[in-house]
């Protein structure tokens with residue numbers, strides 16, 4: 265798949281996630297021209313919303329800033345995940361299309377495991393019609 269990736273810092277965890285994406289055969293694009301988290305989150309979100317990437321992975325110290333920034337882009341459903349259950353649930357129940365990870369709090373192994381589960385996750389099926397309806401509700405402006 266085509267994955268948009270960006271991080272606002274570099275360490276063993278960001279290196280491990282990028283290495284995993286390449287080794288798993290994904291085509292990785294880096295749409296961000298900035299390492300500032302508001303901008304890179306938006307750039308990855310836009311790449312996903314515009315269909316330039318199938319999914320996005322954003323990383324910052326906490327994962328929160330990049331998740332918020334990505335979620336400002338219409339059509340983006342970014343999920344901050346800290347374990348595999350959260351990551352799988354984000355796909356299954358929220359149809360998340362961007363994964364946000366803490367590069368400070370996740371070990372390389374755990375970050376890779378979460379990324380792998382997220383990208384291999386299943387989207388909501390007909391059994392999840394209630395959640396699909398809830399996702400649709402968010403397409404309407406809230407203010």
Ligand SMILES: O=C[C@H](O)[C@H](O)[C@H](O)COP(=O)(O)O
Pocket residue numbers: 272300301324325326327328329330
């Ligand atoms: O949510 C924000 C992120 O955790 C940032 O990585 C953290 O705030 C550090 O950002 P900066 O280096 O821009 O101060």
